[in-house]
Amino acid sequence: MGVESGAIPVKAGRMGSLVSKARAWYSGVPLLGWLLGVLVAVALEHILGRRVARALGMSKEPVLFGFVTMLRDPALLPSAVLYVLLIYLLPIAAVARLTAQLTNRLAATLLSLSSGVSSAVHLGLIYGALHLWSDLSDYRLLLVRLTLIAIMVTLSLNLVNGYMGEFSCSHPGFMALGAYTASVFTVILFVDDRVFGAPLLALPPLLGQFVFPIALILGGVVAALGALLVAVPSFRTRGDYLAIVSLAFMFIVKSLIENLEIVGGPRGLQGQPDWANLPTVFLWAVACIWIINNFVRSTLGKALNAVRDGEMAANAMTVDTRRTKMVAFLFAAFWAGVAGGLFAHVLRYVNPGTFDLKKLAEVLAMVYLGGLNSVMGSIVGAVGFNLLSEALRPLQIIKWMIIPVLLILVMIFRPTGLIAFREFDVQELIRPKGEPQQH
Amino acid sequence: MIFFQNLVNALQLGSFYALIALGYSMVYGVLMLFNFAHGDVFMVGAYIGFLVSTGLLTLANLGAVALPTWLILALTIILAMFLTSFVGMLVERVGYRPLRGAPRASAAISGLMIGIFLETFVLWLGGPKRRSFPALIESTTYELGGVIVTNKKIVIVLVSMLLMLALHLFVRRTKWGMAMRAMAYDYVVVPLMGVPLNTIAALTFGLGSALAAAAGVFFGIAYPVLDPYMGIRYGWKAFVAAILGGRGSVLGAALAGFMLGFIEIFVAWIFPSTWRDLIAYSIILLILTLRPHGFFGEPYSAQLRL
Amino acid sequence: MPSLQVEGMTHYFGGLRAVHGYDLRVEPGQIRGLIGPNGAGKTTIFNLVTGRYTPTEGRITLEGEEITGLEPHKIASKGLGRTYQNLRLWRHMTVLEHVKLARYSKIGYGLVGAFFGTSRRHREEAEIEERANTLLELVGARHFADQVVTSLPYGAQRRVELARALATEPKILLLDEPTAGMNLEELVQMMDIVRRIHDELGLAIFLIEHRMKIVMELCDVIQTLVFGQVIAEGTPNEIQRNPAVIDAYLGKDVVT
Structure with missing residues (x-):
């Protein structure tokens, strides 16, 4: 006992100093450097991944950072870890550190041009990495697109449950409205379908890409109209009212679609054109994050927080609280609808059963895991939840005992989520990190 | 005639909803929390009832003990209620008590996760296969002017009503019931007055879960199949019914439960049965729009605060 | 034209009459005080004037415009600010x-912006921020600008509310007990700020206050409210000498 209690601080101290040394070593690396590192690592996997994996005794490159491989076959654990180390961690660490000077200068130059240009370059790097990474398997491509959509759904629900402090349960319903509206639109107009017949407009496939945004926006608008049905009775009174009304609404939407034979009833609707490719989904997700972040950082958007923290005082300080709540709720529903449209076109199949309580639990879990009132939180929540959910997939049913326990622990130790109440400041993120900035 | 037949069926279905809704309503009334795990507690209660009755029947068949069927039935109900009340208290202890200072929404999420856990746990232990509940009541059918009534239905409806009456008396007449009502009235002051908050919270969850277990056993008797998803199928509807009844109102929750049963049965009678949820929830939405505070509730002054 | 005028305002909560036949006329640049024992209906009057409750009877105008x-x-x-x-x-x-x-x-800039x-x-946004900083300067809370409001000392929170x-x-400006719960230092600072606001911005101020000294020092005209009715109105001197006021209210406070 005595030995142990003496040994632990030493060990912790050594570890601590190692961590702080590493942190100091890497504090000068700007975001641009990290992204460059990731891009190099992913490119490396593209070229060498298969060979490295074979050399380590795996049949092909591990699909999800080795997690799935490890859980399927624990004997491959060392190989998987080694693979991740060799292909991802070491190259990222090396490139990020070695190019720090270069990337800092580059970041400074870009920022001096304009923050728009700099953001675009960063986004380009992110896209490049995602593209290369998902290029290696269809599974990855699907996962990346679904995760991007999950970010949109999570962020838009955060607007209501986090920023505005209400508790809404109707997001699956809004997604369903968007998914079906967009699908019906594209299938009627552009696809030779059994139910709807020959396409009304025979467009060359390339042009479809330009019509797709219309379908998505239409889906978003219908979702927002649905939200109006929830909002009008709900926002007359304060409190838990929205939770129940929105829950009932979700069930109504699902049941309504199940009874609409024209869109396939409970069997669902399929044959959506293959337009929701990675660049499309990526652009929509970026647009969603950008617009919502703009909104919540404006004084108009901050009115949501004031409504949450004290509606009466907000009203006395000239804030039209009713309008504020309506706008935010409809806006959130719009993005859920757009995400739903994308979702339907990624899977190219949609059925009402998807948008039920399980989806609701998933979306709520992502919002509260990531953190309330935080754009970064929603990104982390959605990505974290999706990666975790996929990584644990080999455990099959046990996965659904592990995830709830993890979430309960998060709720106990961080009741508002991992990264709650944080501003998402792009300027701060993309600035060069050369010398410590004055504050 | 068909009308009266449906009425009898609606009374039975309403009993389940009412018993489950009471659990939601109590937790919401006393602690101002959504217990999203409650539907799954109902499911667990049904499975516990299944295990208890199967065990007792096996013992009886082996001749180890001489148990008449009615006693097995009574023991099943009582034991299931007793054991499930501990499940309810465990839910409170694990998912709600550590979050008492936290935003109410976080507690709701934690409850939701416990529900998923319970569901998966039962699925993992028992498999996805449906279990048929042993027949504890020798079915007898009576015909009253064309309406067919089984003795099962009579027992279920009567015992449900008795349990609700017992709860009502408990809440109105006993010291603990008074403490619960006082808590519903003022969450902040009561703990200061020497009423232990933890005990009240455990009691509230325990009582609600016991009633849900009774509903589970009756469900098993009436439709003798159980599956791990029955909790979400019936629980969420009962949750909405509880809110419809009004915040923390025992009478309101019971009435709303019965009303939900009636709506469902009669919708299925008149319209295609696939429209059941659609119309039931639409009616609920309409009622909530017209009477935002439910039948007997006070205004929802509180909110899921951050 | 008076800044704020209330004529014949009466309000019932259920069957309970909280305010009865209340009249008020605040001239531009005037500082008016409203005193009275607890439960007299002072805050109710604020809530009626600011629109939180709609009066059962009566008329309220702000610079001649009915509100x-x-x-x-x-x-x-339309130009009515308050604190709580x-x-x-x-x-x-x-x-x-x-x-x-x-x-x-x-x-x-609207939603598009x-x-x-x-x-x-x-x-x-830059303009708004500049203005906000000026106001924070005025109430002496500029150095707190980026802090979350709950981390501030109590007196500073009150000043932030004033700036808001x-x-x-x-x-x-309607101030509901601006010095409630303050220590002496904070109190002096607050009075100073209220005077400065009045002098620099030329605002009319209508305040509820419990501490007699403050009301007497700051206000031009004072009303005394008892059970929802005004029993006396006049300059601080008149109020101090009014037997009805002394009887109903000051009697017990004079000692302190």
């Missing part, structure tokens, strides 16, 4: 955000 029965945010944006007896600040927001938000109704970050929005009310560009 009776309007929603609180409309009344506020027990602070009503927004717990997750910074000091600067509080003051900026009170300019909500003056924002012109909020969503897409137009140049007009950046310009307006000022940011609505009021024509008249």
Whole structure:
């Protein structure tokens, strides 16, 4: 006992100093450097991944950072870890550190041009990495697109449950409205379908890409109209009212679609054109994050927080609280609808059963895991939840005992989520990190 | 005639909803929390009832003990209620008590996760296969002017009503019931007055879960199949019914439960049965729009605060 | 034209008459006080004037324009700012955000600006921020600007609330016990600030106060309210000598 209690601080101290040394070593690396590192690592996997994996005794490159491989076959654990180390961690660490000077200068130059240009370059790097990474398997491509959509759904629900402090349960319903509206639109107009017949407009496939945004926006608008049905009775009174009304609404939407034979009833609707490719989904997700972040950082958007923290005082300080709540709720529903449209076109199949309580639990879990009132939180929540959910997939049913326990622990130790109440400041993120900035 | 037949069926279905809704309503009334795990507690209660009755029947068949069927039935109900009340208290202890200072929404999420856990746990232990509940009541059918009534239905409806009456008396007449009502009235002051908050919270969850277990056993008797998803199928509807009844109102929750049963049965009678949820929830939405505070509730002054 | 005028205002809560036949006329630049024992209906009068409750009877005008029965945010944006007896600040927001938000109704960039970050929005936000900082300077809370409001000392929170009310560009400011719960140092500072606001911005002020010394020192005219009715109105000197006031209210406070 005595030995142990003496040994632990030493060990912790050594570890601590190692961590702080590493942190100091890497504090000068700007975001641009990290992204460059990731891009190099992913490119490396593209070229060498298969060979490295074979050399380590795996049949092909591990699909999800080795997690799935490890859980399927624990004997491959060392190989998987080694693979991740060799292909991802070491190259990222090396490139990020070695190019720090270069990337800092580059970041400074870009920022001096304009923050728009700099953001675009960063986004380009992110896209490049995602593209290369998902290029290696269809599974990855699907996962990346679904995760991007999950970010949109999570962020838009955060607007209501986090920023505005209400508790809404109707997001699956809004997604369903968007998914079906967009699908019906594209299938009627552009696809030779059994139910709807020959396409009304025979467009060359390339042009479809330009019509797709219309379908998505239409889906978003219908979702927002649905939200109006929830909002009008709900926002007359304060409190838990929205939770129940929105829950009932979700069930109504699902049941309504199940009874609409024209869109396939409970069997669902399929044959959506293959337009929701990675660049499309990526652009929509970026647009969603950008617009919502703009909104919540404006004084108009901050009115949501004031409504949450004290509606009466907000009203006395000239804030039209009713309008504020309506706008935010409809806006959130719009993005859920757009995400739903994308979702339907990624899977190219949609059925009402998807948008039920399980989806609701998933979306709520992502919002509260990531953190309330935080754009970064929603990104982390959605990505974290999706990666975790996929990584644990080999455990099959046990996965659904592990995830709830993890979430309960998060709720106990961080009741508002991992990264709650944080501003998402792009300027701060993309600035060069050369010398410590004055504050 | 068909009308009266449906009425009898609606009374039975309403009993389940009412018993489950009471659990939601109590937790919401006393602690101002959504217990999203409650539907799954109902499911667990049904499975516990299944295990208890199967065990007792096996013992009886082996001749180890001489148990008449009615006693097995009574023991099943009582034991299931007793054991499930501990499940309810465990839910409170694990998912709600550590979050008492936290935003109410976080507690709701934690409850939701416990529900998923319970569901998966039962699925993992028992498999996805449906279990048929042993027949504890020798079915007898009576015909009253064309309406067919089984003795099962009579027992279920009567015992449900008795349990609700017992709860009502408990809440109105006993010291603990008074403490619960006082808590519903003022969450902040009561703990200061020497009423232990933890005990009240455990009691509230325990009582609600016991009633849900009774509903589970009756469900098993009436439709003798159980599956791990029955909790979400019936629980969420009962949750909405509880809110419809009004915040923390025992009478309101019971009435709303019965009303939900009636709506469902009669919708299925008149319209295609696939429209059941659609119309039931639409009616609920309409009622909530017209009477935002439910039948007997006070205004929802509180909110899921951050 | 008076800044704020109330004529024959009566209000019932259920069957209970909280305010009866209340009249008020606040001239531009005047500081008016409202005193009275606990439960006399002082805060109710504030809530009626600011639109939180709609009076059962009576008429309220702000610079000649009728505001009776309007929603609180409309009344506020027409030029009526208020503070609360027990602070009503927004717990997750910074000091600067509080003051900026009170300019909500003056924002012109609209949702398009909020969503897409137009140049007009950046310009307006910069203006709002500059104004907010000026007001924070005025109440001596500039150095707290980026802190979350709950981390501030109590007196500072009160001053932030004052700055927030000022940011609505009021024509008249309603202060509900601005020095409640303050220590002596904070109190002196607050009085100083109220005077400065009055002198520099030329605002009319209508305040509820419990501490006699403050009311007597600050106000031009004082009303005394008992059981929802005004029993006396006059200059501090007159009020101090009014036997009805002494009887109903001052009697027990004179000692302290």
